[in-house]
Amino acid sequence: MASDLALARAVPAARRAGIRADVAEVEQAARTLDAPAARLLARAGERLLRLDEVEALFDSGTLVVDACRYAVRRAGTVVPLARRPVLFALARALGEAWPADAPRNALIARAFRIRMADDTHRARLRVEIGRLRKALEPLAGIDATPGGFALQPRQRCGVAVLAQPVEDRHACVLALLADGQPWSTSALALAMGASQRTVQRALESLAAAGKARAFGSGRARRWVTPPVPGFATTLLLPVPIADD
Incomplete structure (x- = not known):
């Protein structure tokens, strides 16, 4: 994998530079890539x-x-x-x-x-x-x-x-948020065939766990998945590259 080759070059380079923060960051990236995806x-x-x-x-x-x-x-x-x-x-x-x-x-x-x-x-x-x-x-x-x-x-x-690697009990909501587009509570409820109150409880639980966040207010309120600091292994999963 290209990531493995990049890390193989980054580790000795960071150590030669002698910058502890860089060494720690590279080592953390290596541990993340080695973790179950x-x-x-x-x-x-x-x-x-x-x-x-x-x-x-x-x-x-x-x-x-x-x-x-x-x-x-x-x-x-x-x-x-x-x-x-x-x-x-x-x-x-x-x-x-x-x-x-x-x-x-x-x-x-x-x-x-x-x-x-x-x-x-x-x-x-x-x-x-x-x-x-x-x-x-x-x-x-x-x-x-x-x-x-x-x-x-x-x-x-x-x-x-x-x-x-570990699945969430609100996987259906996360599946819809996974496309990266902002969703309203009503749209999520319609797509799932559930009540808005059920979806709202799921969103509140996900927000408390840091797995979803909202922006806007009232009818303009929308939900998305938050950006993950560092590397998210699921985002690194290989995908086909479309031809132009």
């Missing part, structure tokens, strides 16, 4: 990945359901789902179940956050699966099975789910 989830269990291991996963041709950037990707093709949290929840559940199918009731509970499903929820699930099937068309199909639905990659490749 993501978790790989699979039916057999999970394990933490370093940045170089994440890069190798992206280069492997595996279909990755990326819960760090809320997208589904393979090679240079990326389907962003940060603004479609229900679809991403379904994609993640299907990815975690692969190569088996995910039961309908489990998908409903995961995407709609309810325990007891009825015919209206099953109908809504069919609609959302149809939307996800259309979104993922370049990368994968979704087959109906007697028990639920199964993810079928277009290419003969494996499926991996990549998650944050």
